[in-house]
Amino acid sequence: MAIQEYYFYCSCGLKGFDKVVWEVAEHKQGDNPSITFKYRARDGEEGYPGDLSVTATYTLTSKTTLRLDMEAVPENKPTPVSLAQHTYWNLAGHNSGTILDHTAQIFAKHITPVDQTQIPTGEIKPVEGTPFDFTTEKKIGTSIHEVGIGYDHNYVLDCGEEKAGLKHAVKLKDPVSSRVLNLWTNAPGLQFYTANYVNRIVGKGGAVYGKHSAVCLETQGFPNAINEPNFPSVVVQPGGKYEHSMVYEFSVE
Numbered sequence: 001m002a003i004q005e006y007y008f009y010c011s012c013g014l015k016g017f018d019k020v021v022w023e024v025a026e027h028k029q030g031d032n033p034s035i036t037f038k039y040r041a042r043d044g045e046e047g048y049p050g051d052l053s054v055t056a057t058y059t060l061t062s063k064t065t066l067r068l069d070m071e072a073v074p075e076n077k078p079t080p081v082s083l084a085q086h087t088y089w090n091l092a093g094h095n096s097g098t099i100l101d102h103t104a105q106i107f108a109k110h111i112t113p114v115d116q117t118q119i120p121t122g123e124i125k126p127v128e129g130t131p132f133d134f135t136t137e138k139k140i141g142t143s144i145h146e147v148g149i150g151y152d153h154n155y156v157l158d159c160g161e162e163k164a165g166l167k168h169a170v171k172l173k174d175p176v177s178s179r180v181l182n183l184w185t186n187a188p189g190l191q192f193y194t195a196n197y198v199n200r201i202v203g204k205g206g207a208v209y210g211k212h213s214a215v216c217l218e219t220q221g222f223p224n225a226i227n228e229p230n231f232p233s234v235v236v237q238p239g240g241k242y243e244h245s246m247v248y249e250f251s252v253e
Helices: none
Strands: 023-028 034-041 052-062 065-074 103-106 108-112 152-157 166-173 179-185 189-193 215-220 242-252
Touching (some): 166 189, 166 215, 166 242, 179 215, 215 242
Antiparallel strands (some): 023 034, 034 052, 052 065, 103 166, 152 189, 179 242, 189 215
């Protein structure tokens, strides 16, 4: 596998699933329109064993709710699978500065600490009394200066209420617009990332995006789970199926 910056392997390697062409497998109209994309990874692609068939289905379940269902089926070899949705969110809107005044509530009492190369050490550590505590709503910028260049940590989703088989992962709010995003998932972890490495990215209308201009809410398996036996396994056997669902609910309050 390719060695990435900071010596850890992320985003499926040098040419991850975000950099390949997916096919449209199905699309539906109606009250709940949806589209399904598919991709087949070949044995040895980016160093992963076996052929893997992957689908991602986006569904508008209401005017204010987006659901994403990702599935993956290994065809001939056991393989690690942990897919994540990596949208950069700024609820204040386009070209509106940083997300440091956004509030976040993460339904997690623990994180998986990392070493100097950003690899989880295998420890599961309580967040109470630390800058990582978002168990109640808190401005993202309140303690960010205490965690190096920003948040980029996996939270253990262990205290959110459940609804329709999914657990509440995070609530994000922009106090200026009053826009709210609630995210629900069946994944065990949430990578909370505050765009620490975004540096003068030119976007729509010539807007320039910098550090902390957005936040990523990546539900997923625990990073480095392949090497940590006390983490939930991310290995899927042939004949088995990886299933990962996310529901994004938008509102104002």
